[in-house]
Amino acid sequence: MTExxxxxxxxxxxxxxxxxxxxxxxxxxxxxxxxxxxxxxxIAVTDDETPWCGTFMAAVMTECGFVPPKVAVRASxxxxxxxxxxxxxxxxVVRFQRxxxxxxxxxxxxxxxxxxxxxxxxxxxxxxxxxxxxRSRAVAYRWPAGVxxxxxxxxxxxxxxxxxxxxxx
Numbered sequence: 001m002t003e004x005x006x007x008x009x010x011x012x013x014x015x016x017x018x019x020x021x022x023x024x025x026x027x028x029x030x031x032x033x034x035x036x037x038x039x040x041x042x043i044a045v046t047d048d049e050t051p052w053c054g055t056f057m058a059a060v061m062t063e064c065g066f067v068p069p070k071v072a073v074r075a076s077x078x079x080x081x082x083x084x085x086x087x088x089x090x091x092x093v094v095r096f097q098r099x100x101x102x103x104x105x106x107x108x109x110x111x112x113x114x115x116x117x118x119x120x121x122x123x124x125x126x127x128x129x130x131x132x133x134x135r136s137r138a139v140a141y142r143w144p145a146g147v148x149x150x151x152x153x154x155x156x157x158x159x160x161x162x163x164x165x166x167x168x169x
Contacts, residue, residue, distance in 0.1 A: 007066070019123070021049065033046075042072060094119060
């Protein structure tokens with residue numbers, strides 16, 4: 001990975017981090033929540049079962065020195081992060097819409113037919129992982145402010161037979 005895409009490297013180091021159902025909570029996720037606080041997240045969060053894709057993104061971007069959007073816990077807040085880009089570039093922050101809410105993550109690839117995006121994010125099946133999401137659900141592509149404009153489109157990958165996420169939680 002290049003120095004320019006440090007946020008991708010930081011996000012990948014958390015792959016496998018998962019929420020814990022019930023009264024106990026994952027200390028890594030709770031650490032993000034505590035460090036970010038309600039001033040960054042926009043609400044007081046007390047568990048790892050509150051939708052946390054935005055929390056994950058805020059934790060990653062903050063660790064990399066970027067300022068997350070106001071009310072970072074909300075996926076839709078990421079529509080205002082950094083600067084808009086028009087295409088699915090490798091490392092771009094992507095925001096999706098779905099019935100009942102939204103989702104935010106980082107683009108790491110795209111399917112050969114261009115219909116799916118490979119997304120690295122939190123709260124995908126209750127954990128940090130990479131999953132396939134329909135590109136038609138993407139409503140915003142964003143790039144961190146102050147970083148050179150992207151030039152590398154997301155790499156094309158074979159998604160034949162891949163499970164496609166329909167409800168990130």
